[in-house]
Amino acid sequence: MRIDEKKLQEIIDLGWTKSGFAKEAQMSRVTLDLILKFGVINRTKHWTGIQKALKLKPEYLSNPNDLILSRDDDAVPRTGNAVRDYITRVGNEAIPVDLVDETEITKNQSDNEYRDLDNGMVLMSMPLVPEYAYASYARGWKDPEYVVELPRYNIVLPKNEKGRFRAFEVWGDSMDDRSRDAICHGDIAIGRFVEPDLWRHKLFINGGTDYVIVTHDGLIIKRVIKHDIQEGIITCASVNPDKNEYPDFQVSLSEVYELYYIRKIDRDWNRR
The missing domain is CATH 2.10.109.10 (Umud Fragment, subunit A)
Structure with missing residues (x-):
C-alpha cells in the first residue's frame, strides 16, 4: 500500500507528536518513521491503525483513493479527535493507495x-x-x-x-x-x-x-x-x-x- 507521506506528516503535526500518533495507530515509532519517509505501508494492520487514529468516517474508509488533506490551514482544528474535519474529498488530488490482493x-x-x-x-x-x-x-x-x-x-x-x-x-x-x-x-x-x-x-x-x-x-x-x-x-x-x-x-x-x-x-x- 502507498500513502502520501507528506500529507500524513501534515495531519500528524496538527494534533500529535510522532510517538503519540504511533501509539494511537498501534505501531512502533520506527514503523511510522519508515512510512513517513517512503510512503509505503506494508502491513494491512498499519493502514487500519492509521484509519482508527484519524477517526475517519466509514464513507472515507470505503474508498481511500479519494482522500486528501485540506490545505486551508485557517480551518484546521488542533485536536486529534477533530482531524476528520480536515479531510475532504477531492477527486483530482488523492492520497495514492495501491491495494494488492x-x-x-x-x-x-x-x-x-x-x-x-x-x-x-x-x-x-x-x-x-x-x-x-x-x-x-x-x-x-x-x-x-x-x-x-x-x-x-x-x-x-x-x-x-x-x-x-x-x-x-x-x-x-x-x-x-x-x-x-x-x-x-x-x-x-x-x-x-x-x-x-x-x-x-x-x-x-x-x-x-x-x-x-x-x-x-x-x-x-x-x-x-x-x-x-x-x-x-x-x-x-x-x-x-x-x-x-x-x-x-x-x-x-x-x-x-x-x-x-x-x-x-x-x-x-x-x-x-
Missing part, C-alpha cells in the same frame, strides 16, 4: 514475494534497507520482526528468481567513478544472498565483484578484488578513483554477518 501473492522458500502480472512478467517484492537503517540493520538482520517492519521494494522480472533478495539504498559516492556502471548515492542496489557455505570459494571474478557486506560495524557496498580463501579474508575496494579518500581495506569473513551479490542497480530518478 494478497491472495494473488506467492512466496518462495526464501520468503520473497511474487505476483504474476497480466503481461506475463512477475512482480517481485523484497525488504528495502534505507541508508539511515545501515547501523540498525547490522543489529536486527536476524530478527524476523525487524525485517518485516522494513519498507518493501518492487521490481519486475521475466520470471521468478530463486534465492533471498534484499534492496539497499546506496549512501555516499565511494562506488561512483562517473561511468555508466557506477553505483551512486540514492541508487537502489538489489542483492542476492550468498550462503556462508559458498564463502569458502573465490568470491570475485574478472577483477572484482560488487557486494553488499553486513558486519557488526554496519553495512557497506564495495567491490571484492581479492580473496584469501585459506585465511578467510577479502580485500574490499571502492571504484571512486580518489584512493586517498577511499583506500582499499581487508575484512575478515569471520566478522561478516551477510553477503549479498549485487544483481541489479536501479538508478536514482533524479539522475535519469
Whole structure:
C-alpha cells in the first residue's frame, strides 16, 4: 500500500507528536518513521491503525483513493479527535493507495514475494534497507520482526528468481567513478544472498565483484578484488578513483554477518 507521506506528516503535526500518533495507530515509532519517509505501508494492520487514529468516517474508509488533506490551514482544528474535519474529498488530488490482493501473492522458500502480472512478467517484492537503517540493520538482520517492519521494494522480472533478495539504498559516492556502471548515492542496489557455505570459494571474478557486506560495524557496498580463501579474508575496494579518500581495506569473513551479490542497480530518478 502507498500513502502520501507528506500529507500524513501534515495531519500528524496538527494534533500529535510522532510517538503519540504511533501509539494511537498501534505501531512502533520506527514503523511510522519508515512510512513517513517512503510512503509505503506494508502491513494491512498499519493502514487500519492509521484509519482508527484519524477517526475517519466509514464513507472515507470505503474508498481511500479519494482522500486528501485540506490545505486551508485557517480551518484546521488542533485536536486529534477533530482531524476528520480536515479531510475532504477531492477527486483530482488523492492520497495514492495501491491495494494488492494478497491472495494473488506467492512466496518462495526464501520468503520473497511474487505476483504474476497480466503481461506475463512477475512482480517481485523484497525488504528495502534505507541508508539511515545501515547501523540498525547490522543489529536486527536476524530478527524476523525487524525485517518485516522494513519498507518493501518492487521490481519486475521475466520470471521468478530463486534465492533471498534484499534492496539497499546506496549512501555516499565511494562506488561512483562517473561511468555508466557506477553505483551512486540514492541508487537502489538489489542483492542476492550468498550462503556462508559458498564463502569458502573465490568470491570475485574478472577483477572484482560488487557486494553488499553486513558486519557488526554496519553495512557497506564495495567491490571484492581479492580473496584469501585459506585465511578467510577479502580485500574490499571502492571504484571512486580518489584512493586517498577511499583506500582499499581487508575484512575478515569471520566478522561478516551477510553477503549479498549485487544483481541489479536501479538508478536514482533524479539522475535519469
